[in-house]
Amino acid sequence: MSTCSSSSTNQMAAEEANGSVTMLPGVEDKYGGVVTEISHPMDPSAFSALLRTSLSNWTLQGKKGVWIKLPRHLIGLAETAVKEGFWFHHAEKDYLMLVYWLPKEDNTLPFNASHRVSIAAFVINHKKEVLVVQEKTGRTKGKGIWKFPTGVVNEGEYIHDGSVREVKEETGVDTEFVQVLAFRQTHKTFFEKSNLFFLCMLKPLSFEISAQESEIEAAQWMPWDEYTKQPFVQNHELLRYMTEICSAKTNGDYEGFTSIPVSEHDQQGNLYFNSLDLLPRH
Amino acid sequence: MSTCSSSSTNQMAAEEANGSVTMLPGVEDKYGGVVTEISHPMDPSAFSALLRTSLSNWTLQGKKGVWIKLPRHLIGLAETAVKEGFWFHHAEKDYLMLVYWLPKEDNTLPFNASHRVSIAAFVINHKKEVLVVQEKTGRTKGKGIWKFPTGVVNEGEYIHDGSVREVKEETGVDTEFVQVLAFRQTHKTFFEKSNLFFLCMLKPLSFEISAQESEIEAAQWMPWDEYTKQPFVQNHELLRYMTEICSAKTNGDYEGFTSIPVSEHDQQGNLYFNSLDLLPRH
Structure with a gap:
């Protein structure tokens, strides 16, 4: 190569x-x-x-x-x-x-980048209220639909850092990354490229909301049951799965992938895995 | 956007x-x-x-x-x-x-693709032998090191399909995808781009080995304990984590993310999540 x-x-x-x-x-x-x-x-x-x-x-x-x-x-x-x-x-x-x-043999040149990475943030407080936003643009614009904060991970940014940053930018709320609960791969989502979308759970560290002016119409802490009852959530297969996963996680019945820095040779990176299963329980 | x-x-x-x-x-x-x-x-x-x-x-x-x-x-x-x-x-x-x-406001153009997606395949048979290869190129060339088959996922290919394809290409062995056990994100791995590396467990469906001529020096079924004892494996933090995760999985003590097709709006995609925790156990 x-x-x-x-x-x-x-x-x-x-x-x-x-x-x-x-x-x-x-x-x-x-x-x-x-x-x-x-x-x-x-x-x-x-x-x-x-x-x-x-x-x-x-x-x-x-x-x-x-x-x-x-x-x-x-x-x-x-x-x-x-x-x-x-x-x-x-x-x-x-x-x-x-x-x-140059050689006569088939080329073994490395592939160009093929994926974009995006996140959705599941942030729930002790009153079982979830942090949700209404977007100013895109498919749900003007429909009164409350969604998890979402965003695209920057070049050179870790998934967990990107999720914390997006929540802060869109809602003003400080959070701590907990786990990747699930991820989804789709193709031909922009130009001819693919998307990897990570559902991240975050723990709120502050509660006051200040919605981003440019992209967010409104933001609020919403009772979880109210969020899940929205027809928009009920009618979409992906959102139903995400809701089930988040509900199970909130009830202590689900384990996702936590994140730790792990080096290999001279390269730093972050490994995401099911640490509850692997490491001794606290 | x-x-x-x-x-x-x-x-x-x-x-x-x-x-x-x-x-x-x-x-x-x-x-x-x-x-x-x-x-x-x-x-x-x-x-x-x-x-x-x-x-x-x-x-x-x-x-x-x-x-x-x-x-x-x-x-x-x-x-x-x-x-x-x-x-x-x-x-x-x-x-x-x-x-x-054109507008005076800041541009909201979508990001270019930022990541490449690669896989390593953990394929273990009923005799607790793991499918390993020696590569003809790269860092481990000529060092007698036995590694999991690895490869880059093609544009438009799902992670689970890519892992099955790479194992077949490198070793001739047919497999069935079981789970993503962990994944790792690294930056500036090629040009200025990032890499998402997925550790996949696969179940062998055939056992005869036919090593790929162009890239693979040798391939074999190797006793798991012998694989883990290699100094190359012992001395690298990432490989040690991967070994622990694979050992735990083999012993039934670890749950990764399984894969199911899930649609959203008019788009198909594949959701990877901890299905053992979420769905009723079989």
């Missing part, structure tokens, strides 16, 4: 005595690939010549994937790379990543 | 009597946005003029996000869009999606 996630510092740019660069500056990745980041404007024909020379050399060196990171202001060079056989791997706001596969 | 995930059929291309198009063909999305897909080559200056006229008109119409889907062979037009203020939202192999936000 060839990827830009890490790289050696072996700069392969070759400069001749007269100062003209004869190859693109390449950085090796640990999968036998080369990454080149174009940082200065260039004449397309000069770029084309450099690219051809570089590809020939990298082929001789037995390189596999060749990555070109093109910043937005140099997008005019993309056409040249496409003409040389490059295709698109992914893009972020300010750059396009192009890629080419 | 403005997205291309669904759209009305309201074509807004305006053609004059002489046949010349004075605006780009736009399709409204359900969030107040406009999507235009460029399908024919165009002179950059003609594209620039069309784009300006279209943006003026869409602004007057109160449109929000403007999306331009540019196929790879027309990437030469990207520079023009960037000069008009567009930035990149995402790219797939054959197209670049550019985006622009």
